[in-house]
Amino acid sequence: MSHFKISVRAAANTKILFLSMIFHGLEIMYAIRLKKYQHHNQSFVAIVDENDCPYDPFVSAYxxxxxxxxxxTQLRKAIELMFVLQQFASYGIDLPGRMASGQLVNEKEYLLFYDASCVKKSAVENNVISFRRIGDKSLRNIISANHRRKMTVSSETVQGRIRxxxxxxxxxxxxxxxxxxxxEVILNKFLRFESRIKIDEGSLGRNRSQKISDPLESVIPDDVFARLMEIILPSSSNNPFSSSKVRNYLIVxxxxxxGIRRGALAKLKISDCYFSGTYxxxxxxxxxxxxxxxxxxKPNQKTKSHLVTVSPVLMRQIKIYxxxxxxxxxxxxxxxFIFVSEKNSRGxxxxxxxxxxxxAIFQKLSxxxxxSIHPHLLRHKWNEVFDKEGEAQGVDPKLLEDIRKYAMGWSELSIMNETYNDKRLALKAKEISLAHQKRMDGL
Known part of the structure; x- marks a missing residue:
């Protein structure tokens, strides 16, 4: 009986400790936040507490x-770090203390963090499903599975949090x-710990998407793209904007x-335009x-410098604007900078x-x-059109990929072009397969 009382007491103490860890984690989760600020015209990001003070000296130093x-990039990494801090705080783990002592993080604790990294932050904070009114077990299982699927984040997000x-x-x-x-024992322990995480990072990088895209399907269907080109015209009766119509037309x-990125567009300057020569x-x-x-x-160009070509008609429209x-x-x-705010709602x-x-412009158009349409989707659409034009002109596939890398600002060693090259290869594979099937059917 005494043994039973001790077990009950131990279980109760464990439960209290577990609840204390959860409440401590939730307290940290809601107490810290990101703060963006400028100093000498340079932008910075910090993680602060509820009093707007730096959350932790180690975090600030990192x-x-x-x-x-x-x-x-700073902002993305700060968001990832805040997720890390919140999760380990919810487990009652002091990362600086663990690293200082050489105790590190054990396999069970790491797997808890990995699982949390795979779901949306809102799901981590409030992972509760009510089945009070649902009686059928199979139906409950289906709803639960669907709930987990909706909570799952992309592989890139998981990889970023783990990294x-x-x-x-x-x-x-x-x-x-x-x-x-x-x-040497502590060092080897840390190196094994680090290698374990790198394996997970690498596997996520190699399996970024389980979705198989239809090579015949455009990122923006042609009829939707045609409507976009029509409604964005300043003279269109379907234009959804009450002001800044010319500016928004030029942006799109x-x-x-x-095919440039949103950041490259936002930082375009008048002096960047060649209003001479071929115009x-x-x-x-x-x-x-x-x-x-x-x-x-502050926006910026993500990849290397290059020149892009626009039609002389569009160039003249930019100059008129x-x-x-x-x-x-x-x-x-x-x-x-070319494109400016034309309203004074916030000074x-x-x-x-x-x-x-x-x-906001693209949200209104969507x-x-x-x-759903956004600036980067137009980059993908540009690559689709580029493929069609290149094939129509009979450009050698290898040369076409080199031209694509230049036009996108990618380095010669970049493998980003494989995303678009795979689609073209899938189309060719389909054509060859159909030709083979017709030949076989004729036998």
Whole structure:
């Protein structure tokens, strides 16, 4: 009986400890947040507590190692790190303490984190399903399975969260331990721990998508794309915008004709346009710290510098916009960026257009088209058109891929083109298979 009482007491204490860990984790989860700020016209991101103070000196020091990377990269990594901090806090694990002691994180704790990394953050915070009114077990199983499927995040998200945990752990370990005088047992333990995580990262990178796309299916169906080109015209009666029609038309048109990213478009300057000669080129390049750009989320070109080609007609339209519309917007003299805010709802009139404003343009277009469309989708559409034109002109496939890499700003060693090359290969495989089947049917 005494043994039974001890077991009950131990179980109760375990439950109290477990609940304490959950409540502590939830407290941390809601207490910390991201903060974006500027200093000397450079954008930074921090993780702060409810009092707007730095959450942890180790976290702040780690984030300071990322300042030479693009702001969007800093922001993404800070979001990933915040997820890591919240999860391990919910398990009652002090990562700096673990790395300092050499105890590290055991297999069970890591698997808990891995599982949490595979689902949406909202699901981690509130993973509760009510079956009170559902009596059939098979139906409950189906609903539960569907619920888990909807909670699942992409492989890239899982990979990012796991990589952030590994890199932050490595940074903490190096901070606490002198690798030249480190106990060999602790070092080997950490290296095994690190290798275990790298294996998971690598497997996620090799299996990014389980979805098999139909090679005949366009990312934007032709009828939807045609409607987009019609409603974005400033003269269209179906244009959904009450103002800034010319600016929005030019934004969509440039993305369609060049396939550049949203960030590259937002940082285009008047001086980047070649208003001479063939009258059809725009320079795309990475910028250093631009003191004329006061935006907190400063856009930039992600890949290497190159020239893109637009039609001379579009180039003349850009020039007309600059001379006749942009020139009338107050405060535009402070910078050389082409596209500016034309409203003063938040005191931003004349300021360079923000990335959020570009997203808002596409959200409105999506609502009208009843089809989700965004800037990067136009990049994929550009590649589809590029393939068709290249094949129509009889361009050698290898040369076509080299041209694609230049046009997209990818390096010669980049494998990004494989995404689009696979689609063309799938189409060719289909053609050859159909020809073979017809020959076999005729035997």
């Amino acid at each position: 984030l300071s190692t990322l300042v030479n990377q693009s702001f969007n 952030r945990f590994r890199e932050y752990s490595r940074w903490l370990f190096d901070h606490y331990h002198d690798l030249f005088g480190l106990d 048109s440039i993305l369609c004709q060049t 059809d080129r725009i320079a795309i390049y990475r910028s250093g710290r631009d003191r004329t750009d006061q935006r907190l989320d 600059i001379e006749q519309i942009r020139s009338r917007v107050p405060m535009r003299q402070a910078h050389d 931003t009139i004349g300021c360079p257009i923000s990335l959020k404003s570009i997203n 609502d009208v088209l009843q089809f």
